[in-house]
Amino acid sequence: MKITEQSFSSYIFSNYTNDTTHFSQKGHEQVVYFQDQATGLQAIVAIHDTTLGPALGGVRFFEYQDEKEALRDVLRLSRGMTYKASIAGLDVGGGKTVLMKQKRTELTEPLLRKYGDFIDRLGGHYITAPDYNTTMEHMVYIAKSTRHVVGLPLALGGSGDPSEHTAYGVYVAMKAAAKKTFGTDNLAGKKIGIAGVGKVGYCLAQLLCQAQAIVYVADICSNRLQAITAACKVEVVAIERLHNWPLDIYAPCALGAVLNSETIPMLNCAVVVGAANNQLANQGEDGKRLLERGIVYVPDFLANAGGLINAVTELKTTSIDLVKQRIEQLYTICLDVLNQAQATTRPTQEVAQEMAIARIEKIKNAQLCR
Structure with a gap:
């Protein structure tokens, strides 16, 4: 139509x-x-x-x-976006x-x-x-x-390009997931695949290379691949193969719905943390599929909240140092979500959504009582 x-x-x-x-x-x-x-x-x-x-x-x-x-x-x-703002503590x-x-x-x-x-x-x-x-x-x-x-x-007078802040948030979330999964948040030597090296994926690759991770990248755009290979020590993988490449961490950083009934069974990783929105094609069923496979998943609206944290500074002037501190708080929030999900044997997406909704409901009820 x-x-x-x-x-x-x-x-x-x-x-x-x-x-x-x-x-x-x-x-x-x-x-x-x-x-x-x-x-x-x-x-x-x-x-x-x-x-x-x-x-x-x-x-x-x-x-x-x-x-x-x-x-x-x-x-x-x-x-x-509602969940992202709420779980990140934004107004x-x-x-x-x-x-x-x-x-x-x-x-x-x-x-x-x-x-x-x-x-x-x-x-x-x-x-x-x-x-x-x-x-x-x-x-x-x-x-x-x-x-x-x-x-x-x-x-x-704006907050500038949000890409590096989004990437830093994903990096922080990745470290938290690594801490939960591998017992350390040191990413050195970890095999990490980035699907999509646009602005956010590019910045994320730079951060991971600085952390001495082994980085694989995939993108449909050859110009982007040329740019990242010129800037960092990364290995290029065909876009259709990255989701089942032997990895410790898989990072979807392009469009959504990449985690679905067809791709989840093929995943060859322990953790999924990326910047893409709506990574789960079916939020209920695909979250369960990841849980059943024992793959740790950081919900996208939590992992990619760094860009929003930075953008909100234009509504109320905030120092760059404070923005960084607020993005780094995502580490603790991620661990809280992962721990609750493990304790209740539930998908992390479900737990994170409940946390976001709970904050909204508390404020809504307080407003009604005034």
């Missing part, structure tokens, strides 16, 4: 009441559709929960098969935007400024940021139309 003019109005607020399945299962507060014919903008904004504060989440530019696929993606991503809620890439759609200044105009009409309930295929430079154009944007360059 192609997205047609009839399937969008230029500015529609939807409470999602006509789709009871999604609404009841995902619990979103608001889903908003935007269209602008002049620029080719077609977007969906999902605001999942604002109990802790305004929803914050990136804007993803991606070519979806159809509108339903885009909707499913933005619902899952925004829900994950923001979860939201996300998908910009639907068509054959002639480009991220031009007019399109991005129009998107910013639409975001501004939400009155601060949602704050946008960089995500897949969007950058700090794109945020500069968006900021011409709204102040509800983070991820701006340092020169403009």
